[in-house]
Structure formats: structure tokens, C-alpha cells
Amino acid sequence: MTTTQAEAPADFRQRLLDGLAVSIGARGYQDTTVADIVRGAKTSRRTFYEHFASKETCFVALITEANDEMIRTISAAVDSTAPWPTQVRQAVETWLACADAQRAVTRSWIRDIPSLGLVGWDLQRDLMERFVRMVRVLTERAVGIDPADRELTIVLLGGLRELIASTVEDGRQVTDITEPAVRAAIALLGPTA
Known part of the structure; x- marks a missing residue:
């Protein structure tokens, strides 16, 4: 098998995920059909079903991969030698930039x-x-900070996730919420003493 043949399934899979992302942008997930996805991917329904059992499984793969890429990007953006507030800002700014993109x-x-x-x-x-x-x-990794409390982290992430959604729905840039997001993260996760 040649390199091109070995890479083809992954390429088609990525094209299908990209086709779904484009269709979500144009129509929303609920109104997207498999036909929309394959049209955007410039491939066939047969190819779609070779990679995904349904629109739902394609959506789960898209969201999971986007989430994993976001986590990798955020983790790479944080300088563990920087002061704690700077690390928080780096993480939040990167998260919001990924969401905005x-x-x-x-x-x-x-x-x-x-x-x-x-x-x-x-x-x-x-x-x-x-x-x-x-x-x-x-x-x-941060100096002088206790590891994050799970419950407070969920409160922070859930609140920021909702704030991101409402900001997008209002037609504003996600990066507009940087300052309140940084303040919330520092308040919930920062030093307690």
C-alpha cells in the first residue's frame, strides 16, 4: 500500500468533519443533513458511512476532536514559569481565541x-x-497555587461555557469576555490565603 492510499481514509474522515463544521456554520446542526456534509466534503454518502454510522456519530467526533485540540492548544500556551495571573490570562485568552475561531x-x-x-x-x-x-x-504546575478543586473548576468551566454561548448568540466576539473570564478564573482557582 502506498503512503497516499494509507492516508486517504484519514483525509476523507477529516474532510467529512470539516464538511459538518461548514454546514453547522451555514445551517446549524439540527438542519444539517448527511447530504450537506458529503456535499461540503466533496465525497459520497458511501464514503460518509464508511467513516460514521450517522450524522450524530460524525458530530460527536467533530466535537471531541475540537475539544481535544482546544485543550492541547491551551496547555501549550501556558508558561508555567510565569506568575499565576499571567498563566490564567494565557489560558483564558487561548480558550476564547479557539472558541472565536x-x-x-x-x-x-x-x-x-x-x-x-x-x-x-x-x-x-x-x-x-x-x-x-x-x-x-x-x-x-503553577508555583504557589494548590491544585484546582474539582467542584470549583466545574463551576468556572460551566459558567464560562455559558458566557461564551450567550456571547456568540448575541453576535459579539468571544474575546470580548476576556476580562470577566480572567477575573472569575483567578477568583475561583487562585490562592485562598
Whole structure:
């Protein structure tokens, strides 16, 4: 098998995920069809079903991969040698920039996942746990800060997620909420003494 042949399935899969992301931006997740996805991916329904069982499984893959990429990007952006408030700002600014770069997918992640029922519930819990682990790792690396408390981290992440969604829905830039997001993160996760 040649390198081109070996890479083709991954390429098609990524094209399908990209096709879904474009369609979410144009129509929203609920109004997107498999036909919209394959049209955007410039491939066939057969190829779609070789990679995904349904529009829902494609959506779960898109959101999971976007979430994982966001966590990698945030983690890489934080300088563990910087003062704690600077680290918080780096993490928050990077999160908001990632969310702003994929506004429609971010909004869909927050608003449409609950429509998936049990699959959505499991996905939300998994995505939240991945973010909680990231925050815990970042706070463990920070000098003079106790590792993040799980419950306070969930309060912070849930509140910021909702603030991001309402900001997108209001047609504003996600980066507009940087200052309140940084203040909230420092207040909830910072030194207690």
C-alpha cells in the first residue's frame, strides 16, 4: 500500500468533519443533513458511512476532536514559569481565541449536545472531565497555587461555557469576555490565603 492510499481514509474522515463544521456554520446542526456534509466534503454518502454510522456519530467526533485540540492548544500556551495571573490570562485568552475561531461549532457544542440524549449526556461529562483534568494539570504546575478543586473548576468551566454561548448568540466576539473570564478564573482557582 502506498503512503497516499494509507492516508486517504484519514483525509476523507477529516474532510467529512470539516464538511459538518461548514454546514453547522451555514445551517446549524439540527438542519444539517448527511447530504450537506458529503456535499461540503466533496465525497459520497458511501464514503460518509464508511467513516460514521450517522450524522450524530460524525458530530460527536467533530466535537471531541475540537475539544481535544482546544485543550492541547491551551496547555501549550501556558508558561508555567510565569506568575499565576499571567498563566490564567494565557489560558483564558487561548480558550476564547479557539472558541472565536470556531464560533458555530462552539455554539453547537454547547447548545446541540443536549439534544443527543444519553449520548450527549455522556459526551458532555467526558468533555467536562477532560477540561477539569487540564485545569488540574495547569494548576499543579503553577508555583504557589494548590491544585484546582474539582467542584470549583466545574463551576468556572460551566459558567464560562455559558458566557461564551450567550456571547456568540448575541453576535459579539468571544474575546470580548476576556476580562470577566480572567477575573472569575483567578477568583475561583487562585490562592485562598
